[in-house]
Amino acid sequence: MLKESGEMKDRIKGGSYMLESKNVNVFYGDKKVLQDVTLQVPENTVTALIGPSGCGKSTYLRLFNRMNDYIENFRKEGDILIDGKDIYRKDAEIEELRKTVGMVFQKPNPFPKSIYENVAYGLRIQGINNKDVLDEAVEKSIKKAALWDEVKDDLKKNALALSGGQQQRLCIARTLAVEPSIILMDEPASALDPISTAKIESLIYELKQNYTIVVVTHNMHQAGRISDKTGFFYLGELVEFGDTKQIFTNPKNKKTENYISGRFG
Amino acid sequence: MNNARVNRIKDVLFKYFGIVCTLSGLIILAIFILNILIDGVQRIDWSFMSSLPSRFPERAGILTAWTGTFWIFCLTAAIAIPIGVGAGVYLEEYSKKGWLANLLEINIANLAGVPSIIYGILGLEVFVRILGFGASLLAGSLTLALLILPIIIVATREAIRAVPKTIKEASFALGATKWQTISRQVLPASASSIITGIILALSRAVGETAPLIVVGALAYVPFVAKTPMDEFTVLPMQIFNWVSRPQHGFTINAAAAIIVLLCFVFLMIGIAVYIRNRAQKKNPW
Amino acid sequence: MLKIKEYIIEKALFMCALITVLTTAGIILILTVEAFSFFRNVSLYDFFTDPQWTPLYSEKHFGILSLLAGTFLTTVIAIMVALPVGMGIAIYLSEYAPRSFRKIIKPLLELLAAVPTVVYGFFALMVVTPFLQNIIPGVSGFNALSAGIVMGVMIIPFISSMSEDALHAVPKSLREAAYGMGSTRLQTVFRVTIPSASSGITASTILAISRAIGETMIVTIAAGQMPGLTLNPLKPVQTITAYIVQVSSGDVQFGSLEHQSIFAAGISLFALTFILNSVSFWIKKKYRIQYE
Incomplete structure (x- = not known):
């Protein structure tokens, strides 16, 4: 058991943090959107990134699976490391990286295919087409995503027929099927109703046992409920980073305090 | 007050002008189809469909013409679909913004407006003479394929653009490569729109006459084409030939052949519209 | 392996797009080259000022204005x-x-x-x-x-x-x-x-x-198929396009001046x-x- 307060002992894998950024700057063309961000995320924790919209937290999250690569004029300085390795090095395989680093998006975005095919997709693109292997992986992933009881009888149904909350859990299942060790979540519950949100939150809590999770959220209470560590972004800078409890009860920076107490946002 | 009344009357009058315009287009189309039906429908029978051309109008048939049209349809589709869809995918998904992308875009917009007879001249020089295919089905199909390429490319691009970005992102985030994402997500999701565009493009190719005249399609072909290297005629060519003859019998033949051609063209358009409507109902976005 | 496949596919798709450029280049090249040989025999001045277009008659005039x-x-x-x-x-x-x-x-x-x-x-x-x-x-x-x-x-x-x-x-x-x-x-x-x-x-x-x-x-x-400098809508005329069809469906010899005239048109x-x-x-x- 971890101690409730005080310095939580960071679990570090082989001497390095699971996710790490060193003096990262990001530009869109001439516009600087992230400024000198340095941050370390230990293994099997939930880290929440909070801040007002447009503060760069989503951009920062997308650095870890290189989703920003598709943005025109995107440019990055500094290092992004996963498990101690620079993921932007020349010979890095983006596809391999994304099998390790899964992502769940803001709006549920299932493929316009059956539930089964949604979850099997990540394996199929790796060339796995054996039905038994796929069946097992699909069942296991959907169970992990706490969706199995609701969909087990109609896996052939089109995923778009599910409710928003179910769709989002399906997207999580789809991500789990590839067996990543890290899951990035970009405001995963912002488009959902309170009940679905609660389900997603408890799911995140469960998944922490086996995965390192980074969640972007604009909902501070959510950050407080689910995360071990919290980073506060403001105008492209990481203003403060620390244990969630400390950030919420005893922020060191005035801006963090103002944001937490709802003076802007 | 009086002025306002005049304005209101003008408004109503203009509305009726609009209705007349709209209906006149359709009425002309109707008159025109009716006219041809009256002229030609009793001429259509099995022997008309299965006879070779002849200099006697009563004995002449459209066997070589409709088989030629069928050949042209298949060959043109086989050539134009992969190239057109491929180019559309490239332009929408791969080409990076810059002078090359601009050039390609302006070029395609311009090609779409080049008169079809100019494509005939291109086909005559490149396919018939330089590549030595002669006035064959292959040369004709290649020419028509180039002609409809811009239509297919534009339809493909629009269809792909309509696929939500979030689907592509989800696929990439699961470790899919670009081509995996395109072939397994983007193309299936946009398939019905692309198919609609392809069918409309082919319906255009099937009705073309001018480029095939220039390429050297014949008016009189007394045999059914067996290979793509055979000489050929098509329904529009046959119609043109019969229209140009003074005898009344050939006019009737032309009307009958037009009925067959229009059935084919309208059937294709009907299928295209059906696919489009069905997809619109099904599409979640 | 996957990388090579991706590379080949991208190149193949690029070739498809390139065909459209080749089409335009082909059209311009062919028309220019063939029209060039035509204009070695017919002066540009005549082409734009001669009021008659009669390439298929014995007394030939090549005045595009009629078309x-x-x-x-x-x-x-x-x-x-x-x-x-x-x-x-x-x-x-x-x-x-x-x-x-x-x-x-x-x-x-x-x-x-x-x-x-x-x-x-x-x-x-x-x-x-x-x-x-x-x-x-x-x-x-x-x-x-x-x-x-x-x-x-x-x-x-x-x-x-x-x-x-x-x-x-x-x-x-x-x-x-x-x-x-x-x-x-x-x-x-x-x-x-x-x-x-x-x-x-x-x-x-x-x-x-x-x-x-x-x-x-x-x-x-x-x-x-009657080219002429007329604006009378009740009379027969010939357009540029109709002329190209007329030459193409007749038996004019390849390479002759009559045939070259379709490229000028x-x-x-x-x-x-x-x-x-x-x-x-x-x-x-x-x-x-x-x-x-």
């Missing part, structure tokens, strides 16, 4: 038919018509553009010309009027559909502002909506003109339509930026 006159005449007639009707349709459908009516009518109108042109040619020759002969004395069996009218019917959808899109793109707030000041629908249309959509409407009209200039079968079948046609298409494309591009 241009035929093209011009049929095109003007076509636009005179298509522009008012097309605009009437566009305005009615975008400003007056109920939504459901619009949904049914639009695809039906598109059918007008889908009918093969050889079929329109038949219609012009067999139905419209006899009809004109009944009401106007002195109409020839082949004439520019009949071909032009039918060509106008064919290009109605080009004008109506593109203009309607342009009208539709005018922001609702502009119209509401006009209504708010007490204008009727008609006043709003002519004083606010059409001026705001003018670039789109112009682009569509130019494209329709280009389409009419390049149209071949209707004029070949119904307008005749072709390059004139290409240049004409190219300029119009480019202007239309440019206007459309500019207007897209305005509203998005």
